[in-house]
Amino acid sequence: MEPAKQSPGRPRDSRVDDAIHEAVRRLVAEAGYAGLTMDAVAARARVGKAAIYRRYGSRGELVFASLVHGRAPQPLPDTGSLRGDLTALAEVILRAFSDPVFAAAGPSLVAEIRQHPDIAARFQATFVAGERAVVTALLERAAARGELPAPADPALLHATVLGTVFAWVFLLDLPVTPGLASRIAAMSAAALEHAEDR
Amino acid sequence: MEPAKQSPGRPRDSRVDDAIHEAVRRLVAEAGYAGLTMDAVAARARVGKAAIYRRYGSRGELVFASLVHGRAPQPLPDTGSLRGDLTALAEVILRAFSDPVFAAAGPSLVAEIRQHPDIAARFQATFVAGERAVVTALLERAAARGELPAPADPALLHATVLGTVFAWVFLLDLPVTPGLASRIAAMSAAALEHAEDR
Amino acid sequence: MEPAKQSPGRPRDSRVDDAIHEAVRRLVAEAGYAGLTMDAVAARARVGKAAIYRRYGSRGELVFASLVHGRAPQPLPDTGSLRGDLTALAEVILRAFSDPVFAAAGPSLVAEIRQHPDIAARFQATFVAGERAVVTALLERAAARGELPAPADPALLHATVLGTVFAWVFLLDLPVTPGLASRIAAMSAAALEHAEDR
Amino acid sequence: MEPAKQSPGRPRDSRVDDAIHEAVRRLVAEAGYAGLTMDAVAARARVGKAAIYRRYGSRGELVFASLVHGRAPQPLPDTGSLRGDLTALAEVILRAFSDPVFAAAGPSLVAEIRQHPDIAARFQATFVAGERAVVTALLERAAARGELPAPADPALLHATVLGTVFAWVFLLDLPVTPGLASRIAAMSAAALEHAEDR
């Protein structure tokens, strides 16, 4: 069994990757998404533009890789109750949206992803699928606890929690208060716990 | 007291306004938001670029005016029940997001609005405020009917319905089925109807 | 009979043409042909690159237009003798090659012209044809004076005078002395005056 | 005294040299001087770029070495007459300029040489000096034969023959006919044979 065979030629320099990602984050923070030009990234990272395009085929891929990738959602801890689990979920999403870099780039990032089908596919395959798995696990734990009177659709719950936070922050531009996550969680929990009445 | 004094010189041609809006919609439908360049709009509308900039100060204003403005949400009919009113609300939002033009431009439009504070302010003042008034009226009717065990936050309900639809369509890229609006409404209704348990 | 009908839209700004030509000449003088980048021309002329490309399809066309065009050779004065006319011709060519700007760009300009067939055609049609006409007129005057024992090929004479100067300056890199033109003229004159011996 | 001491390490592979020169010639013939990029040469020669830069410090040096070097002009045979010797000289130059590779690269090569003073110096020291020696020898034979009524300047003769051919081929773009060399030679010979009249 051979070790991962190295392709010939000079290998990619990982310091370049780091410099690029760092430059993207700094530029978004300083100048917003509009200031995130490829030239600016190259200049800030002290890197040739070719080094960027060798890695990412477009600005969208670069931003996606720098701001989304690697953020694969990790499994949430079992807090012992549906409501607790939902609060934890809402808090994770809220915290991600509150990252100043992501807050500045968020909607533009979504727009960029939507424009490029291949990036959209990767977004679905990594981030969305990962988060859906978290939601599914959360619902399974609740079912095991007997908290669910009826089976619930993980997709709808996912859309509810993620979308409510997105709308609150990016569409309605409302202030993020400490109790917000638990209020959103309470809403979802109540709906799930009384899903039998139609 | 005189009637609205007519300014000197040639008056604006209202057919130009229509041609511009029509061109914007057609271009978004055909070429996506990326194809919506000012030159393309001018060429398609057979209008000079100056005629566009005389009306809208920037691309953002044009897009906002063409795709959002005039869509001031009209009051929902009283269906007689909270659940019915919520379904109607979800359906209105869902229908707006299903307009092919808006579906193609949606996230880019949100991004564009977010980049320009003055447009964002107008967006809040017209569209968001109007929709919030609709949600508030809906909740007041429900309270009058005695369907609400506790006072509800219109902002949170607004974020829930609007955000869930947004996430379903634009973030999770899930298919829009006929029963979707009522499922979302059921979720919200259950939460509102059992808001007393915490 | 109508006056030259003006095309619609804003007309080209002749100050832009001047600024571009001036920038080309200054840049060649300061930084040589290698420093003559399109960006540098645009920056120096305080002109957008589009304004340059609107006028000239390539760097070659720009340089050709700035350094060659308009230099259509004017008819030489009749000095009264073949040898005098040839000296005047050689002096004109020598003076053109001694222009510091042209001296710096000369061979590169020839190379550029040769790479683009359409520019080469224009070069032939304007500059070469004009100079050939001058040579032909010179020979006709000499024939009328009875200085030519046999008809001479204007093309060969043209190649001899032009080529000798070119080689002296650009290939052999020899110093340009005051008597050079008359030495070259004497060479050509002797050949023409004794063309009968084969 | 030892034979050329071999430096330590792996010796240069002479097949690499050949492959590089061959690639240069083929590329110029196929794609013109513009297609002669270092990457293309390396790819065509199936050689690393470092192998090229180890031998030649720049593109200019490579081109100079591939297209000019080694063409050191060899002494012309004594044809027995000034006119014959001049015809032979013109024919050699004409043949060199008719080599398809050189014909495609000629003016660009001259331009490249002119841009780099060190290469220009080598060009003067090898090619120009060699050819001037040939011209000088030619004139000395003519003087010994008594064909020259007055001493002639080798530089001027050199410029005349070389320049006339250059202008004919590269500036005036005239067709190369079989009799061209002898016509150019006749012109120079007549001038030299009647140099006494001023």
Place this chain on the structure above:
DNA sequence: CGGTAATCGAGACGGTACGTCTAGTCTTAAA
């Protein structure tokens, strides 16, 4: 025979110019 040192192909690196495209402004003649 094992070590040293320069070579080899391959290809990533920083930097820079290219020619195109876009946003937003300005300038013309005509209405």
Place this chain on the structure above:
DNA sequence: TTTAAGACTAGACGTACCGTCTCGATTACCG
């Protein structure tokens, strides 16, 4: 003052090239 047309500046885009550097692998000589 409006209109259509289109030129204007400024600057980002993605590609291509140059000359350098960095890999692992190879190939000679030297000890």
